Amino acid sequence: MPRAKARKFYAVRVGRIPGLYHDWESAHEQINGFPGALHRAFKSEAEANAYLSSRPFNNAVIDMSFESDGESVIDLTTPSPARTQNSPYSREANESPQSRPPQGMTQPAHDYRGDIDSAAAAFSDPVPMPQEANNLDPPLSEQQRDVLRRCLAGDNIFFTGSAGTGKSVLLRALIRRLKKRQEVKVAVTASTGMAALNVGGCTLHSWAGIGLGTRPVDELIRFMNSFARTRWRSTDTLLVDEVSMLHGELIDKLDQIGRHFRDQRRPFGGIQIIFCGDFLQLPPVSKGSPVSYAFDSNAWDRLFPRANMVTLNSVFRQRDSQFVECLECMRRGAMSAAHDDLLRSLDRPLDNSDGIRAVLLYSRRMDVDRIVTAFMTPDAAREAHVVVPEEFDSVYDARKWPVVRFKPHRKGARWPDILVPPMTVSVEDANQQVEASRTQVPLILAWAITIHKSQGLTLDKVCVDLGGAFDFGQAYVAVSRATGLDGLEVRQYTRSKIMTSQRVLDWTQEMADDAEWDELFMASQVVLDYKYG
Known part of the structure; x- marks a missing residue:
């Protein structure tokens, strides 16, 4: 009889999210491609926690060396204040359940904030560690959780909402959940470089391998490199933030490229599409010609039936x-x-x-x-x-x-005491x-x-x-x-x-009217079912 495989505990001391993981896949996600990653596998949870306790988390105090005249270090001396009601995350916490660590990860048995405070004590103006440092995900509202569930179920979804309704919060939570699924290959993109930075992805143009995307579709396909072709064929889910800044013509070009490399009958060749953005915010850049929005594309209605377009309603950023x-x-x-x-x-x-x-x-x-x-x-x-x-x-x-x-420290190096984690931007291949x-x-x-x-x-x-x-x-x-x-x-x-696109207003009103009809139909259906059984 074959011997049962011994259980292992994976301790990530330095990585994207340090902590204790119960499976190698979750731990590998935190260290793969992370410079200076430190991790070990243990036979017992106690040994793993002891290893983690021997040094503080890297996401509070990080070291970087600079050439120095012995004069200074970088020190962020303004204390980070306790979170107030001005924070969208604390407000969401008042309205929805608290979040849990990602599946496969446990909270370490040791409180590392004490270690971090001790390390920071070497500086004259240490900044206290925020109490929320171990909260890995902000809590989501019921509407946000419903969108999350539908996306994880494989639906094509477009979600929108006014500024401060938690679109970015929901998108980041979704990205974390999708990337935990080892069998799903996810592409995280955005319409602009700044938006891509905010979600830890790349621009849609870069992922798609189309350069500026101004050429005809047949030329875009002909000149596309092999890496981009493989990405198109292997990607399961494509997320695009700030889709409101993309032209409708580009959406149709990408749809044709996806169907060329995959399935001719399905939008984008069958890749799950998740779009996020607010068309009443900044529009696509236009060079004199009338603006064509993403929802003007031929592919839009095939991607997103009315039930697959969701407007987030609760404003968390402002309370007044x-x-x-x-x-x-x-x-x-x-x-x-x-x-x-x-x-x-x-x-x-x-x-x-x-x-x-x-x-x-x-x-x-x-x-x-x-x-x-x-x-x-x-x-x-x-x-x-x-x-x-x-x-x-x-x-x-x-x-x-x-x-x-900058303040005096030891000669020969400058060590910054910074209360944010280092940010790693990676370029991945098709696998x-x-x-x-x-x-x-x-x-x-x-x-x-x-x-x-x-x-x-x-x-x-x-x-x-x-x-x-x-x-x-x-x-x-x-x-x-x-x-x-x-x-x-x-x-x-x-x-x-105050300038607003009438085209967007008309489309938004159509979407709202369709939603009202859907609600009326559902209410009528409930009454009929009750009356006639």
Whole structure:
């Protein structure tokens, strides 16, 4: 009789998500392609926990060396405050069940925050570890969980919603769940590089192997390299964030490419398609011709029957009902005199007594460059405000921008004490094996940012300059980055800056009308079933 295979416990000390795993597949996901990964297999859970306890998690304090004159280290000395009701994650926690660790992973028996605090004590201004550091997933609302279930069941789904309704939170939760399924090959993409960074993926153009995608379909296929061809043939699920910034013509080209390499009869050749975005935010870039939205494509209706298009309703980013109402009216271009007065009243300086400046948002890159150039001096650089991508907000309070400072340490090296994990961006082949990866501290200068790059961010303190607003949804995207009126300054507001696409409004209304008819039909069906059995 063959001997039963001994159970093993896999301890990941340094990896994407350090901890104890009960199966090799889950552990391998955390270390595959991660620079400097440390892990071991043990015969008992106690031995594995002892190994983990011998050194703190890497996701709180990371080491990077720099050439030094013996003068300084990088130290994020602004304490990360306790999470408040301004955080969409804490608000969701009040409205839905707490999240659990990923399947196959347990919470370590040892509290590593004490180790991290001890390591940080070597610095004069240590930053306390946030209490939520071990919460691996933010909790989801019931509507978000329903969308998650349908996606995991294999449905093609498009989900949308106004700013702050948790689209990015849901998308990240979905990505984590899908990537745990070893039998499913998932492609995580977005329409822009910044959006791809936020979800830990690549641009849709890069994944598809189509360059700019401007050539005819037959040429795109003919000049496509073998790696891209294999990706098309082997991918099971394709996720696209910010699909609202893609042209309808591109969607149809991708549909034809998918059917060419796979199944001619099914949209995208049978790949499961999950789209996320808000068409009332920033539109596709147009060079003079009328804008063609993704929902204008021939493939859209075949991909997404009405029941497969979901609008998230609960706003988590803002809690002020007056502000939420104003934002929704901005989104739909239905401003009233009261809304005008509210936005004009925000043209006043914000209180900077806490030492944190507001992030400046501009419509045009040249305005951002002007501000950054003005601030970029040796002295200002030492006090530079930086942005941490929103992806890390589920672990740390990333919206209280820290201040980068330099202070004396030991000669020969500079060791930064940084309260965010290093970010690894990987390029995978068709078999999801890492071909190349880059690990960096994800900091973006936050003196000024373009509105396009701010899409998806949540900002506690922001100054919006609408003087150069020129496109649909631009003013709405900028103002909706704020969590509340107290932390929002609006300059050069006039109602003419609120621009909304009538084409999108008409399509959105059609979608809402169809939903009402569906609800009415279902209610009537219930009555008939009850009456006639």
